[in-house]
Amino acid sequence: MINKLIEDIKKKNAPVVVGLDPMLSYVPQPILQKSFGEFGETLEGAADAIWQFNKGIVDSTYDLIPAVKPQIAMYEQFGVPGLMAFQKTVDYCHEKGLTVIGDVKRGDIGSTSAAYATAHLGKASVGGKELSAFGEDFATVNPYLGTDGVKPFVDVCREHKKGLFVLVKTSNPSSGEFQDKLIDGRPLYEYVAQKVVEWGGMHMGEEYSYIGAVVGATYPEVGKAMRALMPKTYILVPGYGAQGGKASDLAHYFNKDGLGAIVNSSRGIIAAYKQEKYARFTEAAYADASRQAVLDMIADINGALQAAKK
Amino acid sequence: MINKLIEDIKKKNAPVVVGLDPMLSYVPQPILQKSFGEFGETLEGAADAIWQFNKGIVDSTYDLIPAVKPQIAMYEQFGVPGLMAFQKTVDYCHEKGLTVIGDVKRGDIGSTSAAYATAHLGKASVGGKELSAFGEDFATVNPYLGTDGVKPFVDVCREHKKGLFVLVKTSNPSSGEFQDKLIDGRPLYEYVAQKVVEWGGMHMGEEYSYIGAVVGATYPEVGKAMRALMPKTYILVPGYGAQGGKASDLAHYFNKDGLGAIVNSSRGIIAAYKQEKYARFTEAAYADASRQAVLDMIADINGALQAAKK
Numbered sequence: 001m002i003n004k005l006i007e008d009i010k011k012k013n014a015p016v017v018v019g020l021d022p023m024l025s026y027v028p029q030p031i032l033q034k035s036f037g038e039f040g041e042t043l044e045g046a047a048d049a050i051w052q053f054n055k056g057i058v059d060s061t062y063d064l065i066p067a068v069k070p071q072i073a074m075y076e077q078f079g080v081p082g083l084m085a086f087q088k089t090v091d092y093c094h095e096k097g098l099t100v101i102g103d104v105k106r107g108d109i110g111s112t113s114a115a116y117a118t119a120h121l122g123k124a125s126v127g128g129k130e131l132s133a134f135g136e137d138f139a140t141v142n143p144y145l146g147t148d149g150v151k152p153f154v155d156v157c158r159e160h161k162k163g164l165f166v167l168v169k170t171s172n173p174s175s176g177e178f179q180d181k182l183i184d185g186r187p188l189y190e191y192v193a194q195k196v197v198e199w200g201g202m203h204m205g206e207e208y209s210y211i212g213a214v215v216g217a218t219y220p221e222v223g224k225a226m227r228a229l230m231p232k233t234y235i236l237v238p239g240y241g242a243q244g245g246k247a248s249d250l251a252h253y254f255n256k257d258g259l260g261a262i263v264n265s266s267r268g269i270i271a272a273y274k275q276e277k278y279a280r281f282t283e284a285a286y287a288d289a290s291r292q293a294v295l296d297m298i299a300d301i302n303g304a305l306q307a308a309k310k
Numbered sequence: 311m312i313n314k315l316i317e318d319i320k321k322k323n324a325p326v327v328v329g330l331d332p333m334l335s336y337v338p339q340p341i342l343q344k345s346f347g348e349f350g351e352t353l354e355g356a357a358d359a360i361w362q363f364n365k366g367i368v369d370s371t372y373d374l375i376p377a378v379k380p381q382i383a384m385y386e387q388f389g390v391p392g393l394m395a396f397q398k399t400v401d402y403c404h405e406k407g408l409t410v411i412g413d414v415k416r417g418d419i420g421s422t423s424a425a426y427a428t429a430h431l432g433k434a435s436v437g438g439k440e441l442s443a444f445g446e447d448f449a450t451v452n453p454y455l456g457t458d459g460v461k462p463f464v465d466v467c468r469e470h471k472k473g474l475f476v477l478v479k480t481s482n483p484s485s486g487e488f489q490d491k492l493i494d495g496r497p498l499y500e501y502v503a504q505k506v507v508e509w510g511g512m513h514m515g516e517e518y519s520y521i522g523a524v525v526g527a528t529y530p531e532v533g534k535a536m537r538a539l540m541p542k543t544y545i546l547v548p549g550y551g552a553q554g555g556k557a558s559d560l561a562h563y564f565n566k567d568g569l570g571a572i573v574n575s576s577r578g579i580i581a582a583y584k585q586e587k588y589a590r591f592t593e594a595a596y597a598d599a600s601r602q603a604v605l606d607m608i609a610d611i612n613g614a615l616q617a618a619k620k
Contacts, residue, residue: 021422024436032437041437073418073425077434079443080394087390105418107452108383109482112331115383124387126334127342127351133389142417144454145480146487170455172419177456178501181493188491188498195487 001137002163002205002212002234005099006259008066014298015254015305017101017236018061018290019266020089021071022050026271028283031056047081050074053286054089057270058096060287061294067099069236069264090136101236102136105167107149117156138163140214140236143192150199154211158203163210163234166196168226171216171239189222193229200233208234208260215253217245217263224252227260235261240297241268247300251308263301269293311447312473312515312522312544315409316569318376324608325564325615327411327546328371328600329576330399331381332360336581338593341366357391360384363596364399367580368406370597371604377409379546379574400446411546412446415477417459427466448473450524450546453502460509464521468513473520473544476506478536481526481549499532503539510543518544518570525563527555527573534562537570545571550607551578557610561618573611579603 009015024032027049035052039045058068070093075086093100106116120139123130141153141164153164169179169189179189193213200209215226217239226235235253239245240263253261272278272293273286281289319325334342337359345362349355368378380403385396403410416426430449433440451463451474463474479489479499489499503523510519525536527549536545545563549555550573563571582588582603583596591599 023421036437041439043434043436043441043443046434046436046441071418071422071425073416073422073429076429077425077443078436078441079429080390080397082429082443083393084390105416105452106383108381108415109480109485111333112381112383115381115387119383119386119389119392124353124356126353126356126388127346129351131353131356131388133353133387133392142415142452142454144452144477144488145482146484146489148482148484149480167454170419170459172455172458174456174458175419177505178454178498179456181491181498181501183491183493188488191488191491 001099001161002208002210005066005262006207008099009259009262012064012066013302014065015262015301016065016294016297017067017069017262017264018057018065018269018294019069019071019103019264020054020057020270021074021266022053022270023074024049026274027053028286030284043078043081046078047075047085050078051085051088055092056287057290058093058098060291062093062096062098064291064294064298065098067101067262068093069101069103071103071266087134090134099138100136101138101140101165102134103140105140105142107142107145109145110148110152113149114152114156117153121153121162122156122160138165138212140165140167142167143195147195154199154202157210163212165212165214165236166192166199168192168196168213169215169219169222171218171243171245175216190229193226196233197230200230204232208232212236214238217250218243220249220252223249227253227255231255237261237263241265247304248307250301251304254305258305265297269297311409311471312518312520315376315572316517318409319569319572322374322376323612324375325572325611326375326604326607327377327379327572327574328367328375328579328604329379329381329413329574330364330367330580331384331576332363332580333384334359336584337363338596340594353388353391356388357385357395361395361398365402366597367600368403368408370601372406372408374601374604374608375408377411377572378403379411379413381413381576397444400444409448410446411448411450411475412444413450415450415452417452417455419455420458420462423459424462424466427463431463431472432466432470448475448522450475450477452477453505457505464509464512467520473522475522475524475546476502476509478502478506478523479525479529479532481528481553481555485526500539503536506543507540510540514542518542522546524548527560528553530559530562533559537563537565541565547571547573551575557614558617560611561614564615568615575607579607
């Protein structure tokens, strides 16, 4: 999958991923009313609304982007019906040829991590059959439990040609509380990054490893250091846009080949129609606003990458 | 919920929790055949089998124990049908009066953590309604993202009188890789423990905080230190039995009041019938084997607590 992802990034000239993190407050009234009309104000109604909302955004942006990153928490909050909407979203994005990064941030000990890996990237053995559950292409993973928490994910990735993005330095304000703690003068996230390189060596693609890292856009100096420390690691960069990360800072996360990073925007794209900048789009045209926001984001990032080359 | 949990621990004289982490390989053939007969070798068939298996164990042990801890990964690997079995298990355990600790190890940034907290402990706002999704009583949480990743869980717990167990030191062999890194001479897990105390102060029960900690049974010296550092924190102790933790070491995790810790066993209870020790139980009597294993575990731990008092 890392090879296909890179190929699509090149083909579409778009190192971006759209975060499908729907909140009911983003869903236009007509969609909400239709879903609630059909299913009532129930978990099923909420799940249908976010699925219809997602479908509109995917239909209007899939030709521009290589990948989507659904955040499973936004579906899980609506219980089993919500997770059915997650499954539908994953399947629909696959139909449209998109790479799907399941933002699940799972992590546990040995056999439990293996079960999570099976859930999102592998196949479950049921009697004589091998059955895929959610079936994303990549998953995000939390490293706090160490190698024997992450290794089962790597093993499943090797078997099924899937990939990971391991949390190294997250984009949130208090990410430094534990991640920045200095150990012999070096922050914890550097030790995690070193492990990512080690795990990555076990599962290399053509140019980059299948095992990537998450480094938030909100810490560009960290991005620069992590780029140097993990040359063959793809970096998933959250925090652009709504969280405050700027395109000019993002050049640090890329290698000289113009590859090596993929920048996520969630709210900034899927709720674009609520921004003053896109006020010309009506609520009914929310998906067109998202398309425009994707075009603007690609231009912004490619512009910054061009400027950095000079 | 922490007050009810403590009350039930006292009433049943059983500081234990049964980990409902079903694997298909634990499920007796007759149950498997019935589920596959009805649903085929499908995710639905697998999910039905683990649900029927769980039901047998709950029916034969609920009067002995205060709580269960279903590990969601074991359900998630069977996709949406698996998560329906998780939901059924949670609901059934509630019918039986058990406290349910959702072992979900979730953790993310702000609004995403809030969505996870809603999924497992809170209520989702859908139109004019407030709807519960999975509805456990406690959830396990991963602290790697820092306070703004954990705080939304604490907020939901305060609103709904629910609780957490935050990962401090996990039971697996490579837990030390990051958790034991020394920062100014003190391991990282101590810094996490300090934060747990701080978060715990925001949501106190009668004797103990609603915000607990996970400290593995496989590191008794750490248990001792963590007990001292977090006097008002309930400690969830995984790793007893199958993972190698011994009862004699567990006294360290308890306060002098005989409270303060709850010990989990998963495989050792739910797959007891596969052990030589319980070979007298047939496969069909797997639930009776589990009951005996619970009785033995309670006696083992209470014996060790008595011995430690002398």
